[in-house]
Amino acid sequence: MLDTLLPILIAGALALAVVGAWRRVRLWRQGRPAPVSLLKGLAAIPRRYLVDLHHVVARDKMISNTHVATAGGFVAAAVLMVLVHGLGLAEGILGWVLLAASATMFAGSCFVARRRRNPPARLSKGPWMRLPKSLMAFSLSTFAITLPAVGLLPEDFGSWILALVLSAVLVWGLGEMFFGMTWGGPMKHAFAGALHLAFHRRPDRFSTKEGGEGRSTGLKALNLDDHEAPLGVETPSDFTWNQLLGFDACVQCGRCEAVCPAFAAGQPLNPKKLIQDMVVGMAGGSDAEYAGSPYPGKPVGEHEGSADGPIVARQGKALVDADTLWSCTTCRACVEECPMMIEHVDAIVDMRRFMTLEHGNTPNKGAEVLDNLIATDNPGGFDPGARMHWAADLALPLMADRGEAEVLLWLGDGAYDMRNQRTLRSLVKVLRAADVDFAVLGDEERDSGDVARRLGDEATFQSLAKRNIATLSKYRFKRIVTCDPHSFHVLGNEYGELGGEYEVRHHSTFIAELYDAGKLAFAPWKGGRVTYHDPCYLGRYNGEFEAPRNVLKALGIEVAEMERSGFRSRCCGGGGGAAITDVPGKQRIPDMRMGDVGETGADMVAVGCPQCTAMLEGVVDSTAEVRDIAELVANALVEAPASAGDRSQAQGPQAVEVS
Amino acid sequence: MPPDIQAPKRRASTTPVLDVVALVSVGRHPVTGRGRRADLDARGVELALSLPEAQTRLVHAGRYDADSEQALRGYLGMGFKDLTLLEQPAGSDVSVALGEALEDWGPQLVIAGERAEQGEGSGMLAYLLAERLGWPLVQGLAAIEEVSQGVATVLQALPRGQRRRLKVRLPAIVTVDSAAPAARQSAFGPARRGECQSLTVDACKDEALSSWTMQPARKRPKRLKIVKAASARDRFKAAAAKAEGGGGQVLSDVTPDEGAEAIYKLLKDEGVLR
Numbered sequence: 038m039l040d041t042l043l044p045i046l047i048a049g050a051l052a053l054a055v056v057g058a059w060r061r062v063r064l065w066r067q068g069r070p071a072p073v074s075l076l077k078g079l080a081a082i083p084r085r086y087l088v089d090l091h092h093v094v095a096r097d098k099m100i101s102n103t104h105v106a107t108a109g110g111f112v113a114a115a116v117l118m119v120l121v122h123g124l125g126l127a128e129g130i131l132g133w134v135l136l137a138a139s140a141t142m143f144a145g146s147c148f149v150a151r152r153r154r155n156p157p158a159r160l161s162k163g164p165w166m167r168l169p170k171s172l173m174a175f176s177l178s179t180f181a182i183t184l185p186a187v188g189l190l191p192e193d194f195g196s197w198i199l200a201l202v203l204s205a206v207l208v209w210g211l212g213e214m215f216f217g218m219t220w221g222g223p224m225k226h227a228f229a230g231a232l233h234l235a236f237h238r239r240p241d242r243f244s245t246k247e248g249g250e251g252r253s254t255g256l257k258a259l260n261l262d263d264h265e266a267p268l269g270v271e272t273p274s275d276f277t278w279n280q281l282l283g284f285d286a287c288v289q290c291g292r293c294e295a296v297c298p299a300f301a302a303g304q305p306l307n308p309k310k311l312i313q314d315m316v317v318g319m320a321g322g323s324d325a326e327y328a329g330s331p332y333p334g335k336p337v338g339e340h341e342g343s344a345d346g347p348i349v350a351r352q353g354k355a356l357v358d359a360d361t362l363w364s365c366t367t368c369r370a371c372v373e374e375c376p377m378m379i380e381h382v383d384a385i386v387d388m389r390r391f392m393t394l395e396h397g398n399t400p401n402k403g404a405e406v407l408d409n410l411i412a413t414d415n416p417g418g419f420d421p422g423a424r425m426h427w428a429a430d431l432a433l434p435l436m437a438d439r440g441e442a443e444v445l446l447w448l449g450d451g452a453y454d455m456r457n458q459r460t461l462r463s464l465v466k467v468l469r470a471a472d473v474d475f476a477v478l479g480d481e482e483r484d485s486g487d488v489a490r491r492l493g494d495e496a497t498f499q500s501l502a503k504r505n506i507a508t509l510s511k512y513r514f515k516r517i518v519t520c521d522p523h524s525f526h527v528l529g530n531e532y533g534e535l536g537g538e539y540e541v542r543h544h545s546t547f548i549a550e551l552y553d554a555g556k557l558a559f560a561p562w563k564g565g566r567v568t569y570h571d572p573c574y575l576g577r578y579n580g581e582f583e584a585p586r587n588v589l590k591a592l593g594i595e596v597a598e599m600e601r602s603g604f605r606s607r608c609c610g611g612g613g614g615a616a617i618t619d620v621p622g623k624q625r626i627p628d629m630r631m632g633d634v635g636e637t638g639a640d641m642v643a644v645g646c647p648q649c650t651a652m653l654e655g656v657v658d659s660t661a662e663v664r665d666i667a668e669l670v671a672n673a674l675v676e677a678p679a680s681a682g683d684r685s686q687a688q689g690p691q692a693v694e695v696s
Numbered sequence: 697m698p699p700d701i702q703a704p705k706r707r708a709s710t711t712p713v714l715d716v717v718a719l720v721s722v723g724r725h726p727v728t729g730r731g732r733r734a735d736l737d738a739r740g741v742e743l744a745l746s747l748p749e750a751q752t753r754l755v756h757a758g759r760y761d762a763d764s765e766q767a768l769r770g771y772l773g774m775g776f777k778d779l780t781l782l783e784q785p786a787g788s789d790v791s792v793a794l795g796e797a798l799e800d801w802g803p804q805l806v807i808a809g810e811r812a813e814q815g816e817g818s819g820m821l822a823y824l825l826a827e828r829l830g831w832p833l834v835q836g837l838a839a840i841e842e843v844s845q846g847v848a849t850v851l852q853a854l855p856r857g858q859r860r861r862l863k864v865r866l867p868a869i870v871t872v873d874s875a876a877p878a879a880r881q882s883a884f885g886p887a888r889r890g891e892c893q894s895l896t897v898d899a900c901k902d903e904a905l906s907s908w909t910m911q912p913a914r915k916r917p918k919r920l921k922i923v924k925a926a927s928a929r930d931r932f933k934a935a936a937a938k939a940e941g942g943g944g945q946v947l948s949d950v951t952p953d954e955g956a957e958a959i960y961k962l963l964k965d966e967g968v969l970r
Contacts, residue, residue: 408732408881
C-alpha cells in the first residue's frame with residue numbers, strides 16, 4: 038500500500054511547497070526593485086553558506102554541529118526520498134544512503150530537542166517548540182519507510198494499521214519540512230535564507246576564494262537628484278525586495294537580542310522583534326503571534342501594519358514606534374552575530390531617513406544638531422573659524438599653505454571638545470616625534486557627516502560630504518590619518534559612492550606602523566592594569582582589532598581583555614546619534630560597559646574614539662580611568678634609538694613633556 | 697508627532713476657518729551668517745500651525761534668488777505646499793506691497809516675527825502694516841490661547857517669564873517673541889517639493905533707505921555685568937533679566953484726554969517731541 042501512497046504524498050507535498058514558494062516570492066516582490074545577478078547569486082550559495090554563514094554559526098560549536106547533522110541530513114534525505122520513494126529508484130546504494138541521511142538527521146534533531154528543553158530567553162518559542170518533534174517525525178518515518186525498500190524488512194511487514202500510522206507521521210514530517218518551508222513555518226528560514234544568501238543586498242560582505250575578507254559596512258546613498266525617488270522607507274514595501282527577503286530569512290535565534298546594547302539597557306529595541314515586525318508588515322497583520330522577547334516596556338500584540346501601510350505612524354501606533362528605531366546605536370553587534378546575514382542597521386537607518394527627511398521628527402536634540410550641521414558644519418553650532426583654537430600654540434602646518442603632505446591629519450569635530458583636544462595634542466606630539474610629514478585642513482575641515490547620516494538626514498550628509506570631497510581634491514596627500522573612527526569609516530567607506538576615494542588610517546593603525554618602522558620608542562609601562570575597549574566603528578565596521586592591541590603591547594601593556602571584546606565588543610552607547618536622541622531605558626549603556634571594564638580589574642581603559650571617551654568618561658563613580666591610545670603613546674615617548682628598528686638599545690626613560 | 701498639515705481643507709462644519717497669514721523673512725545665522733529661516737518668523741509659523749482651525753498662508757516680500765529660496769524652503773519644510781512670494785527688488789519698502797496684498801486678501805490674523813535678522817531689522821514692519829490697515833497690533837506674543845467669535849486670546853511675553861493675557865478683536869496683527877515655542881524641524885522632503893508662487897506686485901522704492909549709508913556694525917566693548925547679588929535667587933534673577941524700562945505705568949479706565957495727556961508727557965520726557 039505504501040508503494041502507491043508514497044509517491045502521491047511526496048508529489049503532493051512538493052506541489053504545495055511550490056505553490057507556497059510562489060506566494061512567498063510574491064510577498065518579497067512587493068519591495069522596490071534591486072538589481073541582482075541571478076545565476077551568479079545562485080551559484081554563490083554553497084560557498085556563502087559553507088564558509089561565511091558557517092563561520093558565524095560555528096561560534097557556538099554545539100549548535101553548529103547540531104545544524105550540520107540536522108540540515109545536512111535533511112537535504113540529503115529530502116533529495117534521496119524523492120529519488121527512492123517518489124521515482125522508485127531504490128536499487129543499489131541509494132536506499133542505504135537515505136537510511137544514513139535520515140539517521141543523521143534524527144541524531145541532530147535529538148540535540149535540537151535537548152536545546153528546546155530549557156531554551157534561553159533569546160530563543161523564540163511558539164511554533165519553534167514543535168520543530169524538534171517535526172524533525173523527528175520526518176527523519177524517523179523516512180527511516181522506517183526506507184527499511185523495506187532496501188530489503189531490511191519484508192515488503193509487507195506489519196499490518197495496514199502500521200502503514201497508516203507511519204503515513205500519518207510522514208505527513209506531519211512532510212508538512213513541516215516541505216509545506217511549512219514555503220508557507221511560513223519555522224522551516225521558512227531554510228528557503229528564504231538560501232535565497233537571501235544568493236541575492237544579498239551586500240554581495241561584498243561575503244569572502245571570496247581569492248582571499249577577499251568580505252566586509253561591506255558603509256551605508257548606501259539615497260539618490261537625491263531624482264525628485265521622484267522616495268526619501269527612505271515609509272512602508273514595508275519601500276524596502277528593496279531583497280531586504281524583505283532578508284527579513285523573511287530570520288530564524289529567530291535571538292543572537293542579535295543577546296548582544297544588543299539597547300536591549301540590555303532596557304531601551305525599547307529588540308533587533309529580532311524588529312525584523313519579525315517587518316515580516317508581519319510585509320505579510321500584513323498584527324504582531325500578536327510573535328513568541329519571543331518583546332521590545333522592553335512594550336507589550337506584544339498592540340501593533341499592526343501592512344505592506345503599504347506606514348511603519349511608524351505620525352500619531353498613534355502602527356507597526357513600530359519611533360523610539361524603537363531611535364534606540365539603535367548602529368553598533369552592528371546584531372549584524373555581526375546574525376547567522377542569516379540580515380542587515381538590521383541598514384533597515385533602521387532607512388526608516389530613520391523617512392522620519393527625518395519627510396516627517397521632520399528627529400527626537401530630542403536631533404533637530405538642533407542637524408540645524409547646527411547645516412548652519413555651522415559642526416554638530417555643536419560652534420564658529421567654523423574657531424576650529425583650530427585648540428592648536429593656537431602648535432603651529433600646525435595647514436594644507437592651504439603647503440598644498441601637499443604625506444599625511445593629512447583629519448581632526449574631526451573633537452577639535453571643539455576640550456577632552457578630545459588633549460587626545461589631538463598627544464597625537465600631534467607623536468606625529469612630530471616620528472618626523473611624519475603631515476598637515477591639517479584647519480578651518481576648511483567640516484564634520485564628516487557621520488551623525489547627520491545616522492540620524493537619517495541624508496541630504497545634510499551628502500552636502501557635507503560633497504563639500505569635504507571638493508576641499509580634499511584641492512590637495513595632494515598619500516593618506517588620511519584620524520583619531521575618530523566615525524570619520525575614518527565615513528571617509529574610507531562612504532565617501533567613495535560620492536566620488537571621494539581615500540586611503541584612511543586610524544591613528545592606532547598609523548602609530549603601529551610607525552612603531553614597526555622603528556620611528557617611535559617608548560619608556561617601559563609603569564601603570565596598572567589596562568583593558569582595551571574596541572570602538573564599533575573601528576572594529577566591527579572596519580575589522581581593525583589588532584593594531585590598537587599591538588600598540589599597547591609595544592607600550593609594554595598586557596591587555597586584560599573584557600569578556601566582550603574584539604568583534605563582540607559592547608558599544609559605548611555613543612554611536613548612531615544615540616547620545617543625541619537619548620531614548621530612556623532602565624540603565625545607561627556606558628554604565629554597563631564600565632561595568633565590563635570593572636570586571637577585568639583594570640584601573641585604566643584604553644580607547645581609540647572621541648565618542649567612546651566621552652561616553653565612558655561620563656560614567657559616575659567608575660573604577661577605571663579613560664585614556665586614548667594617543668595619550669598613552671605620547672606619555673611614554675622617549676628619544677628614538679639611533680639605529681632605527683633596533684629597539685633594544687633604547688635608553689631608559691627620559692623626562693618627557695606631558696601635554 | 698505633528699499631524700499631517702500638508703493640506704488644510706476648508707471644513708463644512710460650523711467652526712469657521714481662520715484665515716492666517718504668516719509673514720516670513722530670510723534669516724541670517726548669528727555665527728556663520730548663512731541664510732536660514734528666521735528664528736522668530738519660524739516661531740510665528742509654529743504658532744499658526746498650533747491653531748486648530750487655521751488655514752495658514754506663508755508670505756514673503758523681498759528679493760528672490762538662489763540663497764533666499766534656500767532659506768524660504770526652510771519654512772516649506774515645516775509642512776507647507778506653497779509659499780506666496782511678493783517679489784521686490786533690493787531697496788524696496790516691502791511694507792507697501794505687503795499692505796496692498798493684505799488689504800486684498802483680508803485675512804483675520806497676521807503673524808510676524810518681532811524683527812528681521814538682517815536688513816533694517818527695525819521691527820517697524822508690523823507697525824507700518826497696522827497703521828495702514830487700521831488693525832490692532834499686539835507685540836511680543838508667547839502663545840495664542842484661543843480664537844473664538846472674532847476675538848483672539850493671546851499671551852504676551854514680559855520680562856522674567858511673566859505673561860500678560862490679552863484679548864484682541866480680529867483682524868489683527870501680532871508679532872512673536874522668542875518666548876514662543878520653538879519651531880518644529882524643517883524636513884527636507886516637503887521643503888524640496890514645496891513651491892514658491894510669485895505674485896507680480898508693484899515695488900515702492902524706499903526713499904529714506906536710499907539716502908542712508910550702510911556699514912558693517914562695529915564690535916563694541918560690552919559692559920561687564922557686575923553681579924552684586926548675595927543669594928542664588930538674586931543671581932538667577934540677574935541672569936534671567938531682560939532689558940526693561942525703569943519707569944512706565946499702566947493706565948486703565950482713564951478718559952481719552954487723560955490718556956493723551958500722559959502719552960504727550962512721556963514723549964516730551966523721552967525727547968521724542970520737543
